[in-house]
Amino acid sequence: MERAGNAARHLRVSRLLASGLYLVTDESRSAGRSDETIVEGACHAGATAVQLREKGIPRRDLLVVAGRLVDTCHRFGALLIVNSNPDIAVLSGADGVHLPATDIGVADVRKFAGPALLVGRSAHSVEEAMAAENEGADYITLGTIFPTPSKPGVEGAGVELVAAVTRHTRLPIIAIGGISTENAALVIRAGADAVAVVSAVTAAEDIRLAIRQLLEVIKQARSSASTRQSLRSSKWD
Amino acid sequence: MDYDLYVVIDEDYRPGLDLAQLTHAVAENGASVIQLRCKHSCDQRFYDLALSLRQVTLCYRLPLIINDRLDIALAVDADGVHLGQEDLPASVARRILGEGKIIGVSAATPEEARLAAEAGASYLGVGAIFATGTKSDAGDPIGPEAISAIRPVCSLPLVGIGGIALANAASVIRAGGDGVAIVSAIMGSDDPASATAALLRTVKAAKSELLVR
16 A cells, blocks of 8 residues: 555656656636636646745635635646645645645655655755655645745855755755746756746746747756756666 | 643744743643644745644644644644634535544634534534634634534534633633633633643533533
8 A cells, every 4th residue: 555655656756756857836827817818828738837925824724715726737647736734735636735845754655645756855055955855745846946035035046956956955946036937957057957937937928828939948958958967867767 | 532621822923932942831731623724824824833842742642733734734744724704615525534533614604503413524613702803804802602603503612712711711611612612711821731720610510500500
């Protein structure tokens, strides 16, 4: 049972990273469109991983939104990850939960979430990335890579952070912070397994076009990336 | 289970207070239930506090209830959760908590009480009975008569909450309450241990008066 759960989780990790793009929702920066509209458009255009991140709405409402997004994502074969709120992740049938650095521990989540739920962790340094690996996280989001309006006053750490983390952990890295078609290739070449985008997609006039362009950039960057990169990802194949 | 004196430990009430020590003091002086409420700090802080209060409540064999967060309740193996009207529905919460855990639900009207009972609540928190400064979203006070209105249609334990202190605790019991939930009258007191003991005496006295009658 446990082993089957672990296998299911490893399969989810490879699906999570398959397209190299990880969309994070933010209704306040979606030009008046709902998360559901954004996610539907994104999945239609080929997004394979979505994180629901909505702060400041009642948890009862968050459960409803999560349930709807799970349906939408699963209809397209994409994964839905819930930010924080591991209980809502489990109850909504989501594929995973993403824990901010200051949230409860991975082991505590596994106690009640079972072995199949993906558990991601935010990291901002080599130390935090190593800590996430030690506590059994399935992946990390690593940021802030470039300055972004969602983290005002935070300077970007640059792609050097990605390169540094790849030298110290084998955890899959999803780079986050100010990533767009302009700089996604740099991040992938530095060793990221995927890039997370928020406003580059949610604020785009044409969601589907934005997704397609990002996917194309990632695909090209991946094919020109080093062999070390493919070695890294091979453990999930 | 006994709900006579339900003490809410509110992390935001007095920043810097040693909450484990406070919990010791109230547990030693007769609290029946401890709830941890942590609205504004990060989840890790909430979890750490829950864990430290868990140690205390285990020593005194008191139930520990976690406000709102099922994941934290499960992570520290608390006895249950308390869910407000904007939190997860009790019926859904039951799915991951299992049958053994306590689920409290906030209710202000007979209709909310009926729905909560249907959804599988273990007890109801009825309030805000009196005006309170500790909960910004509590709404206008509904008075002890709200408990009298719910009592005939609901067999669950009813715990009054909101602005309850030594002077008005008995009125909540007389209206049909099974207990009182206290925040300020204990957390805001210079002597939480004595405040707890005095409140418990008041509740017990009001209950025995009802029995005699």
